[in-house]
Amino acid sequence: xxxxxxxxxxxxxxxxxxxxxxxxxxxxxxxxxxxxxxxxxxxxxxxxxxxxxxxxxxxxxxxxxxxxxxxxxxxxxxxxxxxxxxxxxxxxxxxxxxxxxxxxxxxxxxxxxxxxxxxxxxxxxxxxxxxxxxxxxxxxxxxxxxxxxxxxxxxxxxxxxxxxxxxxxxxxxxxxxxxxxxxxxxxxxxxxxxxxxxxxxxxxxxxxxxxxxxxxxxxxxxxxxxxxxxxxxxxxxxxxxxxxxxxxxxxxxxxxxxxxxxxxxxxxxxxxxxxxxxxxxxxxxxxxxxxxxxxxxxxxxxxxxxxxxxxxxxxxxxxxxxxxxxxxxxxxxxxxxxxxxxxxxxxxxxxxxxxxxxxxxxxxxxxxxxxxxxxxxxxxxxxxxxxxxxxxxxxxxxxxxxxxxxxxxxxxxxxxxxxxxxxxxxxxxxxxxxxxxxxxxxxxxxxxxxxxxxxxx
Amino acid sequence: xxxxxxxxxxxxxxxxxxxxxxxxxxxxxxxxxxxxxxxxxxxxxxxxxxxxxxxxxxxxxxxxxxxxxxxxxxxxxxxxxxxxxxxxxxxxxxxxxxxxxxxxxxxxxxxxxxxxxxxxxxxxxxxxxxxxxxxxxxxxxxxxxxxxxxxxxxxxxxxxxxxxxxxxxxxxxxxxxxxxxxxxxxxxxxxxxxxxxxxxxxxxxxxxxxxxxxxxxxxxxxxxxxxxxxxxxxxxxxxxxxxxxxxxxxxxxxxxxxxxxxxxxxxxxxxxxxxxxxxxxxxxxxxxxxxxxxxxxxxxxxxxxxxxxxxxxxxxxxxxxxxxxxxxxxxxxxxxxxxxxxxxxxxxxxxxxxxxxxxxxxxxxxxxxxxxxxxxxxxxxxxxxxxxxxxxxxxxxxxxxxxxxxxxxxxxxxxxxxxxxxxxxxxxxxxxxxxxxxxxxxxxxxxxxxxxxxxxx
Numbered sequence: 040x041x042x043x044x045x046x047x048x049x050x051x052x053x054x055x056x057x058x059x060x061x062x063x064x065x066x067x068x069x070x071x072x073x074x075x076x077x078x079x080x081x082x083x084x085x086x087x088x089x090x091x092x093x094x095x096x097x098x099x100x101x102x103x104x105x106x107x108x109x110x111x112x113x114x115x116x117x118x119x120x121x122x123x124x125x126x127x128x129x130x131x132x133x134x135x136x137x138x139x140x141x142x143x144x145x146x147x148x149x150x151x152x153x154x155x156x157x158x159x160x161x162x163x164x165x166x167x168x169x170x171x172x173x174x175x176x177x178x179x180x181x182x183x184x185x186x187x188x189x190x191x192x193x194x195x196x197x198x199x200x201x202x203x204x205x206x207x208x209x210x211x212x213x214x215x216x217x218x219x220x221x222x223x224x225x226x227x228x229x230x231x232x233x234x235x236x237x238x239x240x241x242x243x244x245x246x247x248x249x250x251x252x253x254x255x256x257x258x259x260x261x262x263x264x265x266x267x268x269x270x271x272x273x274x275x276x277x278x279x280x281x282x283x284x285x286x287x288x289x290x291x292x293x294x295x296x297x298x299x300x301x302x303x304x305x306x307x308x309x310x311x312x313x314x315x316x317x318x319x320x321x322x323x324x325x326x327x328x329x330x331x332x333x334x335x336x337x338x339x340x341x342x343x344x345x346x347x348x349x350x351x352x353x354x355x356x357x358x359x360x361x362x363x364x365x366x367x368x369x370x371x372x373x374x375x376x377x378x379x380x381x382x383x384x385x386x387x388x389x390x391x392x393x394x395x396x397x398x399x400x401x402x403x404x405x406x407x408x409x410x411x412x413x414x415x416x417x418x419x420x421x422x423x424x425x426x427x428x429x430x431x432x433x434x435x436x437x438x439x440x441x442x443x444x445x446x447x448x449x450x451x452x453x454x455x456x457x458x459x460x461x462x463x464x465x466x467x468x469x470x471x472x473x474x475x476x477x478x479x480x481x482x483x484x485x486x487x488x489x490x491x492x493x494x495x496x
Numbered sequence: 497x498x499x500x501x502x503x504x505x506x507x508x509x510x511x512x513x514x515x516x517x518x519x520x521x522x523x524x525x526x527x528x529x530x531x532x533x534x535x536x537x538x539x540x541x542x543x544x545x546x547x548x549x550x551x552x553x554x555x556x557x558x559x560x561x562x563x564x565x566x567x568x569x570x571x572x573x574x575x576x577x578x579x580x581x582x583x584x585x586x587x588x589x590x591x592x593x594x595x596x597x598x599x600x601x602x603x604x605x606x607x608x609x610x611x612x613x614x615x616x617x618x619x620x621x622x623x624x625x626x627x628x629x630x631x632x633x634x635x636x637x638x639x640x641x642x643x644x645x646x647x648x649x650x651x652x653x654x655x656x657x658x659x660x661x662x663x664x665x666x667x668x669x670x671x672x673x674x675x676x677x678x679x680x681x682x683x684x685x686x687x688x689x690x691x692x693x694x695x696x697x698x699x700x701x702x703x704x705x706x707x708x709x710x711x712x713x714x715x716x717x718x719x720x721x722x723x724x725x726x727x728x729x730x731x732x733x734x735x736x737x738x739x740x741x742x743x744x745x746x747x748x749x750x751x752x753x754x755x756x757x758x759x760x761x762x763x764x765x766x767x768x769x770x771x772x773x774x775x776x777x778x779x780x781x782x783x784x785x786x787x788x789x790x791x792x793x794x795x796x797x798x799x800x801x802x803x804x805x806x807x808x809x810x811x812x813x814x815x816x817x818x819x820x821x822x823x824x825x826x827x828x829x830x831x832x833x834x835x836x837x838x839x840x841x842x843x844x845x846x847x848x849x850x851x852x853x854x855x856x857x858x859x860x861x862x863x864x865x866x867x868x869x870x871x872x873x874x875x876x877x878x879x880x881x882x883x884x885x886x887x888x889x890x891x892x893x894x895x896x897x898x899x900x901x902x903x904x905x906x907x908x909x910x911x912x913x914x915x916x917x918x919x920x921x922x923x924x925x926x927x928x929x930x931x932x933x934x935x936x937x938x939x940x941x942x943x944x945x946x947x948x949x950x951x952x953x
Contacts, residue, residue, distance in 0.1 A: 069805070069806060069807035069808065069809065070805070070806060070807070071806070129809055129810075129811075130803065130805060130807075130809055132803060132805060132809075133706070136705070136706070192809075193807055193808060194808070220711070234710060236710075236810070238808045238810070240808075245773065246771040246772060246773055247771060247772030247773075248593070248771075248920065248923050248924065248925070249590070249593070249920075249922065249923035249924060250771075250922070250923060251893060251921050251922040251923065252793075252795040252797060252821060252823070252922070253691060253693075253823055253891070253892045253893030253894055254677070254788065254891075254892050254893055254917055254921075255771075255788060255892070255917075256788070256793045256794075256795040256823060256892065257778050257779065257787040257788055257791060257793030257795070257823070257892070258776055258777070258778045258784045258787040258788045259771060259773060259776060259777060259778075260773070260775075260776075260777035261777075261795055261796050263727070263796035263798070263799045263818070264727065264728075264731065264795075264796050266724070267723070267724040267725075267727035267728045267796070267799070268724075268727075268728040268731075270720070270721065270724035270725075270728075271721075271724045271725040271727075271728035271729075272728075274721065274725075314703040314704060314705075314707075314712075314716060315703060315704030316702065316703055316704075316716060316717070316848060316849075317847050317848065317850075318717075318846075318847045318848040319715055319716060319717075319848065320715065320716060320717035320718075320846075320848040321714050321715045321716075322714065327715045330714040330715040331711065331712060331713070331714055331715045334714060336709075336713045336714030337713075338709040338713040338714070338718050338721075338810075338812050339718050339720035339721050339724070339801075339802065340709060340802050340803055340808070340809060340810060340811050340812070340813075341720070341801065341802035341803040341804045341809070341811075341813070342720045342724070342799055342800065342801050342802060342804070342816065343799065343800045343801075343804040344796075344798065344799050344800075345796065345797050345798035345799060345819065346587065346589060346797055346798040346819060347798045347799075347800040347817075347819075348526070348527070348587060348589060349526060349527060349528065350526035350527075350587075350650055350856065351526065351650060351651070351695045351697075351797070351819065351821070351856040351857060352526065352586055352587055352589075352649075352797060352798070352819075352922065353586075353693070353695070353795075353797060353821055353893075353894075353922055354586075354797050354798075354922050354923065355795050355797070356797075356798075359799065360804075361720070362802065362803060362804075362808065362809075364709060364808070364810055366709070366710055366713060366714070389775075389777075390774050390775045391773060391774065391775040391776065391777040392773075393774075399807065399808040400808060434710075434711075435710045435711050435712070435713065435714070436708060436710030436711055436810075437710055437810075460711055460712075463705065463706075464708050464711075465706065465707070465708040465709070465809065465810055465811050466705050466706035466707055466708065466811065467705065467706060468705070
């Protein structure tokens with residue numbers, strides 16, 4: 040393993056430069072005007088996998104953005120690790136809040152600033168470079184397969200069909216994913232659960248056209264006012280979510296589980312100060328770690344209606360819109376929640392407006408086992424490179440595909456993430472610490488080694 | 497007067513074409529990128545006034561958009577009519593809802609479609625062409641002065657100073673304004689009151705940056721959710737406005753005044769059907785005519801925050817914004833209401849967010865007398881050309897400058913408007929019926945004639 044690490048040290052500047060090339064491609068999956076860039080990014084990932092040592096690497100067309108598949112089989116009798124990642128990124132808006140261009144990566148104070156630096160190009164690329172290190176130094180301990188998709192940020196719409204169609208090809212022993220975060224470099228951790236997601240868009244229509252607010256105001260329902268009242272009603276005074284049936288399937292944690300969860304290092308004052316807030320907010324009766332990890336939530340991701348330009352316009356608009364998403368916990372189901380939400384939103388609409396509710400992508404919550412060889416191998420790998428046993432945590436985010444791997448391929452996943460919560464993923468100035476990038480490349484080969492040893496034991 | 501009308505008939509196609517030239521200039525006062533167009537429009541209005549017969553016409557610079565002043569004094573012993581209008585227009589957004597270009601005027605089914613066709617280029621231009629008709633046929637009965645400003649849609653910021661600085665020059669007997677509407681061509685009417693306006697912009701800030709809604713959602717106040725709750729609280733279950741002290745100065749109407757107001761022709765089913773709504777909305781205890789004419793109101797003119805692009809983005813935004821305006825009735829004061837609103841909005845903000853409130857333009861409510869020569873002259877002029885005595889009504893809109901004319905110049909105003917409520921002013925597909933445009937040009941000379949006769953009687 041020393042050879043492998045020496046190789047990394049020798050080539051580390053090139054590794055960073057190659058990541059920068061990938062970060063320069065604006066592969067925003069939600070923005071159809073960027074489809075060429077997304078396709079170009081898939082091609083770049085394929086080439087990087089070939090260069091790293093894969094024998095097969097291909098760009099597979101889908102009904103949406105392409106999926107990159109690659110493999111290197113060194114010995115069919117050895118275990119196989121299927122690494123999953125994604126090359127697509129979130130939209131960079133609001134652009135004016137970026138200190139440097141979202142697609143012009145720079146290193147400032149040891150941090151790589153760029154959209155996708157952490158989520159997920161930077162983390163995905165650690166696996167590509169770890170493979171190169173292992174391949175170049177003949178230290179590969181497992182067969183490797185890669186699925187790098189281009190639709191993670193828009194709900195992985197076409198990955199399910201790809202898995203179904205390629206069950207044989209994708210046979211493996213474990214799915215390995217680096218698309219989550221750890222508590223800190225001093226407190227390495229492994230996420231053992233992810234929340235599901237239901238993402239809705241609502242449209243409230245009042246009059247059939249924009250009206251003069253002086254001539255009609257006060258007599259015709261204003262869709263912004265009505266939408267605000269409807270949104271306001273969705274959380275009660277204890278910030279519980281008020282949607283009929285929303286909590287019905289929620290699996291409550293045991294007291295022991297809650298206690299364990301709350302042992303993770305967390306300093307409220309630091310949390311508030313880092314976010315610039317005077318006070319936290321959330322569901323009564325739960326701690327911040329519980330609110331972000333194990334409780335279902337509802338967030339307003341966007342709202343718009345009427346005149347939003349410079350100055351003043353006295354308009355009573357015809358329509359108002361909002362994007363509303365819900366994070367789900369075990370046993371909630373995203374489709375059921377989407378239905379429940381739609382029914383509830385229609386029910387609470389007053390008769391002076393009409394509403395339309397549409398569903399964006401969703402995904403199911405997952406909990407990963409901590410008693411498996413894969414988890415233990417990840418634990419030991421992190422302990423080797425960080426000198427400290429990682430803490431199991433529950434992540435607040437969603438990677439809808441994890442539930443699909445289990446359902447379609449019968450595979451468990453290990454979430455070995457090297458990001459940090461303050462990496463500004465989905466925000467302006469997304470960053471990934473250079474040291475985390477290198478630590479990931481160093482740790483991954485140990486996972487391969489320990490997993491091979493434990494599986495053959 | 498027959499000569500005057502014959503001249504109009506002879507030149508009516510040219511009059512329409514000249515109006516079209518004016519409508520083609522995108523003189524949007526709220527949009528600073530259109531400053532050149534606004535200046536060009538002022539120049540065009542000046543030239544039109546010279547062409548119509550004014551001896552003096554000048555473009556007067558202000559700290560904002562220029563004011564056009566013009567005059568024709570035929571005999572200092574005759575009464576003087578000061579005609580007010582504005583050449584600036586509302587922003588055309590949302591552009592995609594226009595059937596034809598907002599600055600590409602067309603006549604369809606007898607209606608002129610263009611931004612400003614009714615508000616106020618079309619109505620202002622009636623006075624220019626009426627002057628041409630009177631001048632060309634030697635039928636001018638009064639001296640005429642014109643103030644055509646370029647900031648009516650953004651609060652007439654610089655007109656107050658202009659009036660102060662030019663008191664002597666602006667001496668007149670009455671202010672005549674066509675910037676309001678009548679009930680219908682079958683029910684001519686004259687507005688005898690206008691509401692005031694206080695226009696606020698609010699900003700709610702949660703965390704210091706956009707956050708990932710999975711990582712932080714449920715634990716950090718979402719500014720959209722909080723803003724929605726704050727907006728929702730501003731109207732109670734009876735749709736009364738909930739702002740401490742808001743109604744304190746409202747002058748309630750007498751039962752007789754309310755009864756008179758409600759005699760105006762109004763068919764609720766037609767109103768609803770024309771707007772495409774199932775039900776009206778508004779303050780409990782008041783009719784639709786009262787809600788839009790004599791009661792103060794609060795409207796949400798715009799709202800925005802978070803991701804408003806295509807698809808889905810799981811962001812918990814840092815900020816959310818809204819534009820909120822209030823229409824005021826006699827004795828409310830726009831500055832006091834702006835202060836009250838600001839204090840209230842700050843008071844209701846929870847400690848998990850910070851808020852900023854700024855004031856856009858405002859204006860004071862006015863009531864015009866119905867026992868004056870000017871009102872009687874307008875009444876008789878409309879009766880002459882429509883064959884029916886006009887109904888006095890109260891308008892829901894605001895022309896902040898009317899209160900200023902009285903305060904600074906000591907002049908009363910008569911609001912002789914030829915628009916219709918369904919002219920889509922401030923909305924896409926603004927229109928002005930060709931027949932109303934011509935009827936205005938026909939009626940204005942009668943006002944001049946009757947006003948001169950009554951003043952000298």
